[in-house]
Amino acid sequence: MMRMAAVILVFSMGITLFTAVPGKVTAQSDQGLEAVLEPVIEKQMRSAEIAGLAVQVMKDQQTVFAKGWGVADRQTGRPVSTESTLFHGGSLSKVFTATAVMQLLEQNKIRLEDPIVRYVKEVKGKVDPGVTIHHLLTHTGGLAHNNVNTAARDERTLMTLSDYLQKGTDLYALKPPGETIIYSSDGMALLGRMVETVTGKSFAEYVQSNILDVLEMKQTSFLQPPPKPIRSRITTRYHGSKPYTDDYLTNMPPAGDILITAADAIKFAATHLNRENPVLQPETLALMHERHVSHHPLMRGRAYGFNEMVIGGQRMLYHDGASPGTIVRLVLAPERKLAFFIAYNSNSPHLMEKLTELILEHYSIGGEGGASSAGDVSPQQAGKYAGAYRPYMFSTDSFQKIYGLMSQLDVKTDGKGNIVLPKGTYTAVGEGLFYNADELKENLVYFKNNEMYLGTNSFRKLSPYETITVQGIILIGYLLITLMQLLGLAFPAIRRQVKHKSLIWLCAGAQLMGVSALVGLLATLVFIDPLEFVYGVPGYFRVWVYLIILGMLLSICLLYGIMKSKPSSWGALYCVLVVIVQVGCGFWLNSWHLFSGTLI
Template identity: 35%
Template sequence: MTQNILTDSQELETWLDEFMAEQMDKLQIPGVTFSLVQNSELFLAKGYGYANLEQQIPVSADRTLFRVGSISKLFTATAIMQLVEKGLINLHENVNKYLKKFQIEDNYPQAVTIANLLTHTAGFDDRLVNLLTLEADNLQPLEEHLAAKMPARVIPPRNIMSYSNYGYALLGYIVELLSGITFSQYVDENILKPLEMHHSSFEQASHLTDDVSIGYRYRKQKDTYQALSFQYVSILPAGSLSATATDMAKFAIAHLQYGKYKSQRILDETTARQMQQQQFTHDPRLPGWCYGFGESLANKQRVIYHAGGLPGFLSLLYLFPSHNLGLFISNNGRGNLMRSLIEQFCDRYFPVYFNFPNHIRFYFLPHGRYVLAAG
């Protein structure tokens, strides 16, 4: 067990309360949900503000579902790695081997592999059109949508990391083909239930719908909040998950524990470690991409993460594997308080100290600026 970075939940909560009060007012955000885990346990979970302004329904960390957008892709990647463990998928196999009703264009010598899809290096000319619809009746079966909306291949595989919603939808479709059930069923049976994520779902019309927060847009000229209509994600595996903060904490624990949650395992340790290793980078000196997770550095700490956004929602899952610590945050407005939260959190709990020779003086200036002076 790693040494605890945080030792006092009340101290964290006091700091977080002050941060949220300032940032939510500054950025006009109606509601926020938050959870933090450390050493396999939930350290703090809390809701702020409102999930529904009109009805004055407060955000509850263990009841209110937020639409987490592309964080959904981590569940898709986890499902793929489960099938790798079962010997049903080869990460370096041509994707076309798994497709039955349509095929990816064969216009480069190098084939697109499962690993390329997981690391966003397939070379698709991805599009943002046709991803959302206001009417559930407009949703097509995943197979039909992917066959009709396939983007062109414009870059040879593994040359450039280019974020691809289509690529992750294709991974989810392969999960359907190999499991024989729908993607949402597969995730529910093989990830959500083992992790006791009972208040989360990829289904966009389910028994949990009434607990999903409303997304809002702040209208500055009128100083009012506009409630946004629910928009259906046409490619479920890339972004349709709705989840509570406490459920996302369980998913974080499972990955920080390399596949284990309580007595359950969603991945073998070797597979989970492989999933969290850097699999692609544009330069060895830079962070890159793992299988599902992005990679970053924060105050000299290696972080794996995924962010997500849908109309009226922004979300972030942020894990520190070497410290067995992770946090999840989501808000129901488009103001982005996450960057400030991460910066202030890391400065507070992972401070970076500078050592200078005695003749060098370090002067702080307003707004985080500083100067170095000799003498």
């Protein structure tokens, strides 16, 4: 539903088509790859309103393809260049943070089993003392992924990394450390702060002098705000045809947001593919790339900082990055000595998967792999896995719980012992393990103890009450009952039963505020870009919450008015029903933590 919000918003503004402007192709250009990518890119850029896109590919430590399409800025017409156009790298920052941590490990300044609170004193009491550096590097620290207050619109509201960890996030714990993989930007922010406390330098300064300068990544920067010389080369970020006008400065640079060109990204990739490099020793590099955790031996897992992808029996490392108006991906295929980087200034995720598939197929990486013969699973056995699941990623102790509601994944069976997901049908290959040969990355799904694991993502099975269907019924039921009660006041017979005008006004006020607040909340979640929350909770969202609280207070006043005014039995019953519905709605919304300290 959150993804649909972006689509609805684009259509509400109207679609503006543009023609992609071809970029310069390097002398070393894989013409066969260009022929494969060109028609797909140009078509998708038009249909998805992508302004500009860059692709660079390296094979055997040599760039074999580099090209930019479209424009970095629609107003100026500045074309995309793989050498000079800077993209907001978002979570791609995490692999640089992990690299910095591995450097400290080499220097014996830290140990992987050290608790993070040893180095980041400001989070003592907020983070389980059992959370180690190893846990955070593999996203097994059990911490929630915070989506709110992670960025600033301008330098005036920008937080330091220390301030963000103390004031900007609550560091909610979802699971004990080491139990499961739960993607968390807050965890990587903790590692970045550790780099600061161990080295005595800011995170940006350390990475600049120990990684970027060493690799001659002259365009790339972690500095917030970005240095003036590079600002003119940063892509304008777009939501459909509408540009984002803020600066987008992140409060948590170690988790995102690096500014990087395609050429610099490939320089970094080359270092990770070359065992003899100036950044990490071969033994450290091997340790970093090793699979350290997975949900099942046959499933892809996580290295230190990198995610893992296994396609056609080929193991690859990759990391995505997303910020409002930009998506990037860096992929390393060590066995093939292949690396590629894709970036574009749009929120549309679909083109990224298609381009990844095309590039891998071009270099003969694909086909089946990772699972074999089907197991003997009866329809009854498969049926126990059916139900609604919600990702562990989002906190259940704050209003960000609602992100989980929007991310619900429904699991069904086909009556033949197979599992059906939105991605397709999965066939049993073992106890709780199902396989889909048609899926590129998420070709295995695993069920255990009312939990589901899809790749490196973990989900918990929901009770019927928690599902979006039941929650939707409650919402619709509340709106219908309240509107019927409100319309009832238009009938003289009901007004005569209530008698006192003050009670009538209290009833109408409580009902109007409740309906207005819920409609406002729903409209915000459906029509407003969810990425707005990275700058903090929008003021209009708080208004809806305050209206709900005011409606509840009016309901309490109404209850007092009933006791004082003593209307007729039917009038009292009407008023009591109004109180029950409005106060009940408040308790229901409180289960989504809308009355938490973050919002009021």
